[in-house]
Amino acid sequence: xxxxxxxxxxxxxxxxxxxxxxxxxxxxxxxxxxxxxxxxxxxxxxxxxxxxxxxxxxxxxxxxxxxxxxxxxxxxxxxxxxxxxxxxxxxxxxxxxxxxxxxxx
Amino acid sequence: xxxxxxxxxxxxxxxxxxxxxxxxxxxxxxxxxxxxxxxxxxxxxxxxxxxxxxxxxxxxxxxxxxxxxxxxxxxxxxxxxxxxxxxxxxxxxxxxxxxxxxxxxxxxxxxxxxxxxxxxxxxxxxxxxxxxxxxxxxxxxxxxxxxxxxxxxxxxxxxxxxxxxxxxxxxxx
Numbered sequence: 001x002x003x004x005x006x007x008x009x010x011x012x013x014x015x016x017x018x019x020x021x022x023x024x025x026x027x028x029x030x031x032x033x034x035x036x037x038x039x040x041x042x043x044x045x046x047x048x049x050x051x052x053x054x055x056x057x058x059x060x061x062x063x064x065x066x067x068x069x070x071x072x073x074x075x076x077x078x079x080x081x082x083x084x085x086x087x088x089x090x091x092x093x094x095x096x097x098x099x100x101x102x103x104x105x
Numbered sequence: 106x107x108x109x110x111x112x113x114x115x116x117x118x119x120x121x122x123x124x125x126x127x128x129x130x131x132x133x134x135x136x137x138x139x140x141x142x143x144x145x146x147x148x149x150x151x152x153x154x155x156x157x158x159x160x161x162x163x164x165x166x167x168x169x170x171x172x173x174x175x176x177x178x179x180x181x182x183x184x185x186x187x188x189x190x191x192x193x194x195x196x197x198x199x200x201x202x203x204x205x206x207x208x209x210x211x212x213x214x215x216x217x218x219x220x221x222x223x224x225x226x227x228x229x230x231x232x233x234x235x236x237x238x239x240x241x242x243x244x245x246x247x248x249x250x251x252x253x254x255x256x257x258x259x260x261x262x263x264x265x266x267x268x269x270x271x272x273x274x275x276x277x278x
Contacts (some may be wrong), residue, residue, distance in 0.1 A: 035266065093269060095269055
């Protein structure tokens with residue numbers, strides 16, 4: 001009995017804490033050395049997809065070191081957000097390129 | 106060294122961008138060649154760094170210089186072909202190449218931390234000079250819109266390199 005109740009409670013907790021539906025995909029354009037839009041709002045579980053039309057390789061690198069995504073020339077880079085918070089990011093190769101993601105729980 | 110841009114009616118003094126022909130603005134064929142030469146010089150310096158340096162930050166930076174300047178120069182070559190322009194060697198590109206040769210010889214003699222520091226410091230100074238020349242001379246004087254556009258994108262890329270080089274130089278202190 002006890003075990004079953006525990007199992008149910010665990011299931012209920014899982015259902016509450018993990019997103020029931022897959023997160024959204026949010027597209028950020030990388031064009032002429034800028035992240036566009038530079039500031040976006042997202043939720044935990046969402047995926048950010050950077051789509052570059054530049055002919056040089058970029059990165060989207062979180063200042064808090066949470067992630068470091070390579071964005072190939074004329075290609076895509078993706079990251080799924082796992083933590084809430086305000087994340088400033090930049091391109092390691094061209095630190096004059098900066099952006100920010102505000103991640104809500 | 107002095108650079109006189111008569112058409113614009115003002116005199117610019119740059120520390121290390123060699124003088125253009127004193128009475129003429131560079132034409133597009135010359136501008137394309139100056140920009141290409143500037144990129145080729147930085148690729149050569151980066152190749153030297155990849156031979157000599159064991160420092161990860163220096164090597165990552167140098168690798169990126171090879172990739173980015175090759176990519177920009179490939180675009181420049183494609184554009185001059187499309188526009189049917191023959192790049193023209195000129196006093197500025199010749200003097201840039203000569204200065205770079207001297208710097209290359211200087212760097213070649215160094216090794217270890219001394220090389221890393223000298224290379225990073227030179228990359229900061231070199232990108233500053235090239236960015237200054239792009240901003241004040243090459244972009245304003247370019248007449249073809251596509252060339253102007255490529256130079257503008259190049260400037261943003263090289264400004265990024267300047268910041269990156271500053272970070273690398275800072276990390277070596």
